[in-house]
Amino acid sequence: MLAKMNIGAIVFYVSDIDRTEAFYRETLGLDLNRMPGEPGESGGADWLMAGMANGVSLIFFQMPGKQGDSPVPVFELAEGGIEAIVEGLASKGVTIVPPVSHAPDGGLTADFADPDGHTLSMYQAPDKPR
Template identity: 80%
Template sequence: MLTKTGIGAIVFYVADIDRTEVFYRDSLELDLTRMPGEEGEAGGADWLMAEAANGVSLIFFQQDGKRGDSPVVVFHLEEGGIDGVVEGLASKGVTIVTPVSHAPDGGLTADFADPDGHTLSMYQSPGAPR
C-alpha cells in the first residue's frame, strides 16, 4: 500500500519554537525557514522547516506534548490518492488516529498508529488528486 512512497518529512513537536530555531540553525547549521502559522492550524503559531538530504524535510511545530509524541515519520504520497490509502488501511484494521485533514501548506495529511501505538503519517501535496 505504501510501497511507492518515500519518506517526505520527519515532524517534531517542540516546547519552544524560538529555542528550537536557534539550536538547529546555530548548532547544527541547518538552513531553516520560518513558516507563518494559519489560524486553526497548530494553534496559529509559526513553524519551522529545513530541507535535509534526499528531499526529506524536518518540520517543527510548537505544541504541548510529552517525550515520545515525536518525531513522526511522514510518508509522501507523490501520486495522491490519500482517501483511498486511508480507507485501505482502515479496512485492514489499522487504527486511524487523525482522518484526512488539511496540512498547514494546503496539502492533505492523515495519521495512523502501528501496533505499538507509534504515530505514522502520510502527506499529499496541494493539488494532487484525492
C-alpha cells in the first residue's frame, strides 16, 4: 500500500520551538522556514520546516511528547486518497491514531502505529482529493 510512496518529511516533537530554530539554523546551518500554525490546530503555534536533499523535509512542532514519539516518518500521498488508505489500513487491523485530521498547512494527515507502537504518518497536500 505504501511501497511506491516517498518519505516526504520526518517530524520532530520539540519542547521549545525558538531553541530548536536557533540550534538547527545557527549550529547546524539549516535553512529553516518558520511557518504559522492554523488557528485551532495545535493552538495555532508556529512550526519549522527545513528542506533537505531529495525532497525530504524536516518538520518541527512544539508539543509535549515522550521519548520515542519522535521522529515520525511521514509518507507523502502524491495522488491523494488519504481516507481510503486509512480505511484500508484499519480493515487490516492497523491502529490509527488519530484519524484523518487537518495538518498545520491545511492539508490532511493521519497517524498509525506499527506492531511495536512506533508512529508512522501520512500527509496529503491541501489540493488533493480526499
